[in-house]
Amino acid sequence: MTVAHDRKQRLARFIREVWDEGDADAADAHVADAYVIRHDPGDPWDGMTLDLAGFKDRVRRSRAAFPDQRFDIQGLFADGDEVVMTWLWAATHGGDLPGFPATGKTVRMSGATVYSFDEEERLTGHWQITDRLGVYQQLQRNLAPDV
Amino acid sequence: MTVAHDRKQRLARFIREVWDEGDADAADAHVADAYVIRHDPGDPWDGMTLDLAGFKDRVRRSRAAFPDQRFDIQGLFADGDEVVMTWLWAATHGGDLPGFPATGKTVRMSGATVYSFDEEERLTGHWQITDRLGVYQQLQRNLAPDV
16 A cells, blocks of 8 residues: 555544544544644634644534534545545534524535645644635525525 | 646646636647536536636636736645645736626635646646635625725
């Protein structure tokens, strides 16, 4: 197996364990001591460098409103120290967000994330774009009374 | 030079000639006879397959409101038949958009695009995410009267 292939498998496992299943402590095996959010418009942690405790806190807080969230990986592209992941995402809006109380309705999103690896194959950060306008439009629509 | 390196250079040239400089006819050298927009939330051509004339029409119409637009490529990642480009973008809002008359003010955006190549090194389509919420927020802010 090549390094590229191994990294893709490792990244897919990180997404499943930490972000899909919500096992924040599984980050111990995947995330470096310093994790840099280089670019992530709309993310409350955009621009920050997180230690492992901070990373786990971000996982728990991000997932609170969407406890059954699932990433559907569309593509994985390995080059140099990075793997790019394109993805679809779906979740039940099960917890409150500022201005958007929980509705129990499904929300969908898509995005692309560049993950960086260090020499020990741990994640050192990401550069991400998500279609957050699409999410807001769905949250607003879900909040509107049924006609 | 490797195939990956050549593709990255070719893609950067396509972006500069066609999208930055607005030479839609330069697409002849870069784009296949059928170009598929596989995923591009908010793009009026999302989901469509374009022939070369249709592709050039999309270039001209997309650029009309932003005639001096420039892409600032952040990263290029080659794997298999694809090259992923992460990018920043800036333009003067110089032409009218629906609901947003031209203001002459700068608009910025970021995004990630997966470009697919055929065996003749021509582009056969893309999968793209842009931070369109960020754009709308700037268009609204630019439209507001100066305080």
